[in-house]
Amino acid sequence: MAMKPGNLISRIASELTAKNKEQSRSxxxxxxxxxxxxxxxxxxxxxxxxxxxxxxxxxxxxxLYSAERYAMVTLTLRTPxxxxxxxxxxxxxxxxxxxVRLVTDEPFVIKLDQGTRLYVVSGAVSRVSVVIDLIPxxxxxxxxxxxxxxxxxxxxxxxxxxxxx
Amino acid sequence: xxxxxPDSNASVLGGQNFxxxxxxxxxxxxxxxxxxxxxxxxxxxxxxxxxxxxxxFDELVASRVNSLQISPDRSFVGLLAAHPTENYPxxxxxxxxxxxxxxxxxxxFRPATFNFTVGVGDVIDFVxxxxxxxxxxxxxxxxxxxxxDKEYEFESIQQSAALCTYWLVVPAYGRKYASFNFRNNxxxxxxxxxxxxxxxVSNLPAAAAGDARPSSAVQGxxxxxxAVAVNAQLSSVYLASTMGSWDYFVISYTPALLPxxxxxxxxxxxxxxDAL
Numbered sequence: 001m002a003m004k005p006g007n008l009i010s011r012i013a014s015e016l017t018a019k020n021k022e023q024s025r026s027x028x029x030x031x032x033x034x035x036x037x038x039x040x041x042x043x044x045x046x047x048x049x050x051x052x053x054x055x056x057x058x059x060x061x062x063x064l065y066s067a068e069r070y071a072m073v074t075l076t077l078r079t080p081x082x083x084x085x086x087x088x089x090x091x092x093x094x095x096x097x098x099x100v101r102l103v104t105d106e107p108f109v110i111k112l113d114q115g116t117r118l119y120v121v122s123g124a125v126s127r128v129s130v131v132i133d134l135i136p137x138x139x140x141x142x143x144x145x146x147x148x149x150x151x152x153x154x155x156x157x158x159x160x161x162x163x164x165x
Numbered sequence: 166x167x168x169x170x171p172d173s174n175a176s177v178l179g180g181q182n183f184x185x186x187x188x189x190x191x192x193x194x195x196x197x198x199x200x201x202x203x204x205x206x207x208x209x210x211x212x213x214x215x216x217x218x219x220x221x222f223d224e225l226v227a228s229r230v231n232s233l234q235i236s237p238d239r240s241f242v243g244l245l246a247a248h249p250t251e252n253y254p255x256x257x258x259x260x261x262x263x264x265x266x267x268x269x270x271x272x273x274f275r276p277a278t279f280n281f282t283v284g285v286g287d288v289i290d291f292v293x294x295x296x297x298x299x300x301x302x303x304x305x306x307x308x309x310x311x312x313x314d315k316e317y318e319f320e321s322i323q324q325s326a327a328l329c330t331y332w333l334v335v336p337a338y339g340r341k342y343a344s345f346n347f348r349n350n351x352x353x354x355x356x357x358x359x360x361x362x363x364x365x366v367s368n369l370p371a372a373a374a375g376d377a378r379p380s381s382a383v384q385g386x387x388x389x390x391x392a393v394a395v396n397a398q399l400s401s402v403y404l405a406s407t408m409g410s411w412d413y414f415v416i417s418y419t420p421a422l423l424p425x426x427x428x429x430x431x432x433x434x435x436x437x438x439d440a441l
Contacts, residue, residue: 055177055178058249058250059250078182078302079177079182079201079302079303080201080202080203080204080244080245080246080247080302081202081246082202082248095224104204104244104302104304105303105304123247123249123250124174124200124201124246124247124248124249125174125177125178125200126177127177127178127180
């Protein structure tokens with residue numbers, strides 16, 4: 001049975017806010033809370049890619065990147081190295097095989113789960129280009145899917161109402 | 166070797182994709198080091214030295230040290246890693262890449278007929294050879310190993326006394342062609358000769374009083390001593406294919422008298438890797 005459009009929109013709003021407690025808490029009111037546009041910008045920033053050059057120092061294994069969110073990390077060695085990377089905390093010696101040896105000018109891509117750390121070890125001062133693409137978390141994707149589902153339902157309801165007239 | 170040595174790490178931190186040692190040699194036994202490996206090693210364009218030894222840390226050999234030689238005709242392309250965090254055995258020094266000329270340079274070299282008499286003896290000047298080596302940090306699309314042609318211009322000669330000889334020594338390492346042109350604008354005739362010298366090691370005692378070391382070089386005549394009259398020219402061409410390969414071109418100038426002015430004897434030399 002088709003739902004009335006007014007009820008449907010109320011349901012979308014309530015379900016969206018109820019599913020995400022954090023969002024529910026920060027829902028702007030007439031007197032307080034950040035504007036919705038500002039919150040959207042903040043959300044986009046959290047998923048913004050980051051790119052920089054990392055200079056390795058010969059010696060013990062060092063932390064290269066700690067993934068607080070799901071991330072796809074692309075590493076490109078710009079000098080001869082040797083440089084090895086991996087998720088183990090001890091990668092020494094550099095040729096031991098505990099990490100992956102980077103090849104000069106060949107990008108190496110690795111997907112990191114939330115909470116995973118990426119380590120690096122090198123035999124010489126080296127320049128590594130690092131590009132980090134953050135991947136949206138499942139909860140973010142779930143919210144978007146809900147919106148799509150509800151809009152689809154709204155669309156079908158409107159069509160149904162038109163056909164009954 | 167020259168101090169301070171160039172820092173290969175500075176090239177990495179500065180964003181260059183190569184490290185270059187471009188320095189005048191200080192003496193026999195010069196050796197340079199690099200903390201960086203490379204994907205190719207080649208002679209630089211300004212090098213006078215033709216053959217350069219490169220030593221590197223190699224875990225596959227018992228001594229942990231291996232070497233290769235580069236020249237104008239042969240660069241080395243391939244990953245050559247430095248291991249400064251590991252040590253060469255016995256000497257216990259970091260496993261850096263070491264670069265040293267394979268050609269000999271010795272500023273104490275004196276020609277076979279050099280007059281060592283202090284005060285009135287011969288005078289000798291060296292054009293100090295340049296060592297120019299490039300380590301490439303990324304794969305070069307192509308390598309042109311040929312060195313640049315070089316030109317030398319001199320306008321004067323030095324004399325300590327009448328009839329003494331002034332010697333000029335110019336790097337010849339591996340050059341295939343050279344052109345020598347002289348013009349005598351002094352007020353007297355000058356005898357000029359050109360020889361090639363290949364340095365060697367000698368075990369002989371000093372040949373003459375004041376002789377710092379015996380002449381151990383093999384010498385060959387490129388241009389026999391020829392008198393050049395006032396306002397006249399002398400030209401000579403050297404071809405390695407017919408005249409052999411030498412470390413130095415040694416030019417002798419013997420004026421008829423002590424010149425009133427040392428300026429006025431023009432020397433123009435061109436050396437090339439092309440057998441023109």
